[in-house]
Amino acid sequence: MVNRLEPYKINRFVVDLGEYDVEDFVEVRMPNTTTEVNDYRTGADAAHNTKLWGSTRYDDLVMTRGADDNDDLLTWRRKINQGKIEEGKEDAISITLKNEMFDGGGPRWEFTNAWPREYHPPTLTTDGSQVAMETIVIAYDEMSRTA
Numbered sequence: 001m002v003n004r005l006e007p008y009k010i011n012r013f014v015v016d017l018g019e020y021d022v023e024d025f026v027e028v029r030m031p032n033t034t035t036e037v038n039d040y041r042t043g044a045d046a047a048h049n050t051k052l053w054g055s056t057r058y059d060d061l062v063m064t065r066g067a068d069d070n071d072d073l074l075t076w077r078r079k080i081n082q083g084k085i086e087e088g089k090e091d092a093i094s095i096t097l098k099n100e101m102f103d104g105g106g107p108r109w110e111f112t113n114a115w116p117r118e119y120h121p122p123t124l125t126t127d128g129s130q131v132a133m134e135t136i137v138i139a140y141d142e143m144s145r146t147a
Helices: 072-081
Strands: 013-016 025-029 033-040 050-058 061-066 090-098 105-120 133-139 142-146
Touching: 013 025, 072 105, 072 133
Parallel strands: none
Antiparallel strands: 013 090, 025 061, 033 050, 061 133, 090 105, 105 133, 105 142
């Protein structure tokens, strides 16, 4: 029996890119979210500023996988390169942590109106025997988490 009082492991996750059938991501850099702080003070206020919230910013979602014959990431990126922004947006993509048996859904992060803003093909060299890796950088409107 799995003890769910312990945290999930970082190496058990599933990526769902909507209509794009891409698997085997080896790294997902989850984005941070920050809210700007605006200092405010009037002449009648005390000798310190009041902190007011500003706009919220979401960093990009960055995912890396071993390059293989599947070219869906580059195909997705090409839509944006061709100016087909609405066609290139996915309503929702998600990252889900899985339990030790890979059969239960753990925390899930959803990214709405997601589209690839960068594609990085592998860096190639004759020195070494490392796996060729490709990276996709995803922009999106909003991130939400469900447990």
